[in-house]
Amino acid sequence: MSPTVKPVNQKAWWLILPVILCVSFSAIIPLMTVVNYSVQDILGPNQAVFVGTEWFASIMRDEDLHAALWRQLLFSGAVLALEIPLGVALALSMPAKGWRASAVLVIVSLSLLIPWNVVGTIWQIFGRTDIGLFGWALTQLGIDYSYVGDPLQAWLTVLLMDVWHWTPLVALLAYAGLQAIPQAYYQAASIDGASKWAVFRYIQLPKLRGVLMIAVLLRFMDSFMIYTEPFVLTGGGPGNSTTFLSQYLTQRAIGQFDMGPAAAFSLIYFLIILLFCFVLYNWMLRVGTGSTEAHHD
């Protein structure tokens, strides 16, 4: 080891200063105001009392929050369990090249181009038993369907809406992953006498690991923060059956003006998403190969 110490050059800090400024205004300062709210009881202008972790303690004991959290976890779990396999299946059945591929890509992407509140409105009409195709068809089949009256049906309708809206994203990611598999793998599998299932299990699925990881993370984060579509479709009801976390949070913050507890929970919410993504990411990195990409040559 050389005993000489390099002179420390501090000039580089000036180069990242613009980024620090931008991120401060866009993320750090807003986040700090939330932190600020979460540790104070604000009674009025210039009337604030420091309360420490009191808001955190009280929100953690909130029964409504517990219900919303479980509802949310169940919802995100169901979203992943449905959209990932469906998306992969959709990608596998899409044509690989030619004009059909382009046409199918456009059709599949359509639902991704619709603004979220419009998605809610579309399903609001789609599910109506008098003029909506979906609701009408279910009624004709003898099912007593009502997404505004029945909590379970409301919940399932929101889930179905999310699957309809976001499965194409998973499909597009998986499709891109499938396109990247060299033809030689399929040729070798054909020579080796592999069945269709074996090709999927030993070639396609392992090669899709990277894009599926992104798909799982995106769909988890997005579904965990879902707000607009159920808000438009059911308004969180009937009862609280489709009130997910962010809607609950909004009710506390804007509806009841409980800024302290809402801010405290915002931070917890943020940490939950971070934690889940961290766990999912690390799990998916290991699953299947027992190695990381770094070992590849």
Place this chain on the structure above:
Amino acid sequence: MARIDLDLAHSYQAVVRSDDDYALLPLKITFEDGGAYALLGPSGCGKTTMLNIISGLVAASHGTVCFDGVDCTRATPQQRNIAQVFQFPVIYDTMTVGENLAFPLRNRRVPAAQVKERVGRIAEMLDLSGVLDQRAANLAADAKQKISLGRGLVRPDVSAVLFDEPLTVIDPHLKWELRRKLKQIHHELGLTLIYVTHDQVEAMTFADQVLVMARGRVVQQGTPAELFERPRHTFVGHFIGSPGMNLLPVERHPDGSLWLSGQVLSGGESLSLPTGSLILGIRPEYLRIVPQAQAGAVQAVVQRVRHIGTSQLVSARVGELDLKAHIGPDASAPAPGDEIHLALLDDHTCFYQNEELIA
């Protein structure tokens, strides 16, 4: 194991207008059961296309492929019972080395005991016994290619094993070893092997029969010795050998005299050759420097001499023509600028007309 008869042509275009549209021009070839064949030729000559037609990955646009006399033109690789090894290693990432090797057998529902025995044997042949339980994804490129080779060889009952430049990614010193292994496996198992390569050394050391291909046709099929001694086409003469055959334009006059670059080749009168423009071919290995003018020799000026290890390569000039000659590694070499005499006419001299061998 099977005899394979090809009688076909192939074009990747839907509509064939001229010969240029063919990847393979009409050809008729037989691969005998248990033979070791090499398809040798430059890039784009159609050798991989031919291999893929044999394996069934590509269906020939015209003609037939027969295995033991049975028409298999439209049969899948599985139905033909073919094994094929590709240029770049294809391994199943999530499996261990042993599972990779067992994969072709398990897909065919071979009993577990037999799978174990075969995998063990192939792993031993390829020095993979030590890593059977390791994940294949973590191995180096040459080990991965050995797995690919192993998967090609693991089935004892295949019609043929096809290799598509399988040693491209392998280090040179390992190439020799693997090629020797393949030869040894060929002797032990008696499989029909067809090996595609653009490397003549690889083709000549591996195969009993080499098919030299150029621009979609097989220009010569023969043993390595035949290709070296009597190239039937100037392309073969030029392509095989390092450097390739000296190909020199000569003129046969009606009076029987043979002219090369303004010099008469004495002794050429006795040869039975047609009159007109011909090509004289002689390998650098057979081109001798003789002490003085004699029958069949021409005068040349030495350009340079390079010592290339196993021999010295003398480049000389006759008029406008460049000639190359190998001389022994410890022979006293002429110096650049020296006038020497090169004996062009002996038993090894070939004559070509329109690129085809005539004498």
